[in-house]
Amino acid sequence: MMTGFRLNLSPLKEPLGFVKLVEWLTAIFAFGSCGGFSGTNIISLFCGDGTNETLNANFHYPFRLSQVPLVDGNTTICKHSVTTTHMMGDSASAAEFFVGIGIVCFLYSMVALLVYLGYMHVYKDSDFGPIFDFVITAILVFMWLVCSSAWAKGLQNVKDATDTEGIDASLALCKGGNITCEVTDFASMRTLNISVVFGYLNMFIWAGNAWFVYKETRWHSQKFSSQPGPGRQQVPAPI
Template sequence: MTGLRLNWSPLKEPLGFIKVLEWFMAVFAFATCGGFTGSNVVSLYCSEGRNSSLIATFSYPFRLNQVLLVGSNATLCNHTVPETHLVGDASSSAEFFVAIAVLAFLYCMAALLVYVGYMHIYRDSDLVPITDFMMTVFFAFFWLVCSSAWARGLQTVKDATGTEAIRVVLPLCQEGGVLCEVSKFASMRSLNISVVFGYLNMIVWAGNAWFAYKETRWYAQKFSSQPAGGRGQVPAPI
């Protein structure tokens, strides 16, 4: 029979329990990165004229070169400053990280549906367990890749919104008598946590690959082909 048979017991086994854990961790990885919005306050201290402050607001997907720092022909420290944007673009690594998180979330939902409702088909099939194992290995590998890429992208965000980068991108800061510095930094704790969740996901998915592998015919064939250790040959009946 191929119909739906609800059975919650697979969730008590490592294969199902870890899949639930992976589902939650994918949600956290997505939320901590994709939901970020922060602002840095840049203070301009002028020897001539009035001190000013600039606000640089940036958010996912971190296309920093589109973040406006100074509006068109603004007057700062008695100088006319052209329209200025931040530098850098971390969107590719951020979007890659979020895409893997979303795909992992969707795959976990599909796998849990199979475990809970169609485990009798899963256990009787050769293709389904092998597909589950291959997908588990796929996600373990790509969690490593996307987390490493996003860790590098996050460093780009931190560098591009720091004092040194602001001084480089804003010509006014090169003028004598003008001091520019970031006086208030956006909290990037959630972004740091997203990187940690990325690597934790990689570890959990890699560990789950073993339990998925045990459901495949490859493991069954390997186990059945091993001779029973410590056993003598059974004598033929007389």
């Protein structure tokens, strides 16, 4: 059996190769829209004497908010001395898990496309290739479900920690007294919302691709080869 590289673009015209190309693109959108995020919320502090002051809450991937300084160093705000204060919350594990699965799927899609376009003759002549491809695809379907759900919850935690109530909980200055704290300018989290959508979209695309990969395995071929053809009658065994 010849095992050399043979470039053949015809798999891209078939569901097996075309869907893998779509997976490669959607994985980029998923981890890119999450991993490249950086935003700033503007916090307005309305002091009791009629003056106003502002703070900037800068946050970015991987969203370790507990390490993001809201007030950096000892300073005076509304005539009150405030020590170094950090935001509350940490969604790094969910965000990094999501981005990590996206990168793994991006790399696996590239390798699979290379096999489909250059080594399809080896892929179809062996049992190992399609079975391995199917098992990995099925695992990644489950991983997309888990990481997308975890990141959806992590994103909600980020939103809660960076809104007015979250800032009030972080700044002791805002608790009681005659000082009112309010987030007056919110960072756009549209790309983060899009990342969650692409996470679940990837799950459905990989689930659909699992069927086309399964059809290449011997499990599928044995299932249909074992079924009697139309009009074929089973002859009873002699007693």
